Amino acid sequence: MLALMLMLTMQTECDFRVIEGRIELPTGTHEAVAIARGKVREVGKASDMPSVPATCRTRLADDQTAFPGLTDSHVHLLGIGLREMTLNLDSARSVEDVKRALARTAEEQPEGAIIGRGWIETGWPEGRALDRRDLDEIVSDRPVLLTRADGHAMAVNTATLEAAGIDADTEDPEGGRIVRDADGQATGYLIDYAMDLVMPLMPELDVERRREALRLGAETYASRGWTSVHNMSVDGEDLPLLKELAAAGELPLRVANFVTRDAMGTVIEEGPGCDATGLVCNLGVKFYADGALGSRGALLKEPYSDEPATIGLRLLTKDDAMGVYREAASNGLQITTHAIGDQANDDILSWYGELREDFPKAVLRIEHAQIVDPVDLDRFASTGVIASMQPSHAIGDLHFAPERLGMERLRGAYAWNSLAGEGTLIVFGSDAPVEQGDPRIELYAAHVRQDLEGFSGEGWHPEEALSRAEALALFTTSPALSIGRGGSIGTLAPGFAADLSIFEGDPFAGPSQARAVATMINGRWVSGEAQ
Ligand SMILES: [Zn+2]
Known part of the structure; x- marks a missing residue:
């Protein structure tokens, strides 16, 4: 009896599983993926897959596609x-x-x-x-x-x-x-x-409310087809709560934390790294160099075209930055800095350049990298700086950015293709809840570079849109590489974690054309279930 029950449990859990159907990777499309004990065993032709019990063989519907698990590289969970x-x-x-x-x-x-x-x-x-x-x-x-x-x-x-x-x-x-x-x-x-x-x-943000918000945020994200996030500006109070949720099996999402400056000491004390489940990793710290474009807080080299008296806000000085950067780097923390305007990006690239001399292996990254002087575009790759960008910001900002910046400065704005062409490691995300945080909006924005009604407008540089494969890579392989996990998550290859995002319809065609069906982490369905 016990043996039979064990067998039944094994079958329902499906330690070995084959998923057949359209499997789309940035490098090409396959017919099937075989999964063994949470890891990918094989990707390729359906006829080459190992045999498994019928209950552990999933055949995707004709209009469904399985992608490697998608990462939103900038969220506030x-x-x-x-x-x-x-x-x-x-x-x-x-x-x-x-x-x-x-x-x-x-x-x-x-x-x-x-x-x-x-x-x-x-x-x-x-x-x-x-x-x-x-x-x-x-x-x-x-x-x-x-x-x-x-x-x-x-x-x-x-x-x-x-x-x-x-x-x-x-x-x-x-x-x-x-x-x-x-x-x-x-x-x-x-x-x-x-x-x-x-x-x-407003209701008080006590521990209970925080825990519930983090749980619900993760559940919402899994249901939309995300398997992983880079969680930005995380408060120290959230770190133990995320670990508790993961340990209790209530976190259906991989979470890489970049904490606030105030919480940097906590991560230094504990040491950067992942919890026992491997789902929650405290990796880095995030700073702010300037404000945002909409409120004319982005720090520009020349005044705003629609308000000549202002160049934006400087939120970080070099002396201050170099002190905290050194402290973070010498303790093994990844460093990221919010920089939207061209002056802010220039500054941070320079300061990172100096830091790089003493810390050749430090992981350095800029959040947004929205408006970059074209002369600075190649400095991301030459300094080894990751650009963390948000496709949905571009298709929202295109309604007011031309007024704020003028036509000339748009050449280096949201310049995905130009940056990638220089060899920059780019990771894509949504900045939710600033944006909706929906992979269908992000993939569409990256690939189509028009708003959801199909508008783009003068000077919007359609040549900066990415191919389908490139856009997919920036939500999968690149985010994994950027946090040092390029050998274990981010694609479907033998030995990689079996993280899958399955959609019906085509998510690259926008939210009206697709639906998230099921999401898998480590070989287990965390939301929905493909039939
Ligand atoms: Zn943000």
């Missing part, structure tokens, strides 16, 4: 989970959409403040951001706080302004702005540090 736990507005396409979603939530949740995130007015027919009048129309008796997708602004209703004591006399806090109408009244649109004024109305 906690924020992804928190967005799922509150009103998620990432698919709102107009002010009216937001109102409808808010009305539904108000009905489902009849008491307490309503919290939401994910709206962005780019491309909305109303051509404007949300303000208190929109929200008051739907909910006027309790606070409503809706954070913009980028996390740099928030729309609130009048009840929120009243509860927070914000009126015409309230001064703008340093680093923030309370947007006001012609009469000096707050419109309910709060920018950057002005959001702090209403933070007491």
Whole structure:
């Protein structure tokens, strides 16, 4: 009896498994993959695969494709989970959409403040951001706080302004702005540090809420077809929670952590590395060199084309950077720095160049690398700097980047092909929850380089779009290489972890043309199951 039960367990777990169908790698397409004890045994022709019990043989449907497990190389996992736990507005396409979603939530949740995130007015027919009048129309008796997708602004209703004591006399806090109408009244649109004024109305981010957000973020990501993330700007509090989730079998995702500057000491103390499950790795630390393009915070060499008085924000000085860079490098941490503007990228490339002399093996990377002076493009490869870029930012920014930068500077903007041509190691990601964090949007953006309606516009350099194979590599093999795991994850080859992302339809054709069907890590289904 015991033997029979063991056999049955073995069969349902399928230690040996063959998946037949369209298997697409950056290097070509195959008919089948054989998996033994969590690892790829063979990839190739269906007729060459070993025999396994029928229950462990999966035949993909004709319109399904299995890809090597996809990595999102820039996410904020906690924020992804928190967005799922509150009103998620990432698919709102107009002010009216937001109102409808808010009305539904108000009905489902009849008491307490309503919290939401994910709206962005780019491309909305109303051509404007949300303000208190929109929200008051739907909910006027309790606070409503809706954070913009980028996390740099928030729309609130009048009840929120009243509860927070914000009126015409309230001064703008340093680093923030309370947007006001012609009469000096707050419109309910709060920018950057002005959001702090209403933070007491948000639910407290205690350990329980953090754990649930991380769990839900990972579950959401697995269901979308991601097997792995590079988790950015991670708070120290999240590190033990992620390990606990992994140990309890509640983390359906590989998570490589790049912590905040504040948490660097914790990783140095523990030493960089992975937990016993191999799913959670604390690898590096992330710094900020400048702000973002949308808010004209990206640090440019020449003033903004649409605001000649500003060149953006410098958030890191060389003295400061070299001190922390050396501390991180001498303790074996990977170093990454957020740099969006061409001056910020130039600075960081120079500082990394100096650091490289003393730390020839250090892993150095730049997050975003969005606007690069064409004369600096070859310095990524020559200095050995990884460019971590976000295709969805390009197809969102194309609506306003030409105004901010002018035509000339667009030559080095989101320059995927040019950077790759110089031999740069590029990794692709979404920056969710700033973007939706959907592989169908990212693969489409990388390959098509137009917004989801097919628009691109003048000066958008369609030649910087990537081939299907290149785009796929930047979500699979390159991210694995960048974190030093190029020999064990990121592709389907003998001995590699059996991580698979299976889609119905073609994810490169955009979200309306495909659906995530099943996701596998180490030979086990972590979301869905291919039949
Ligand atoms: Zn980010």
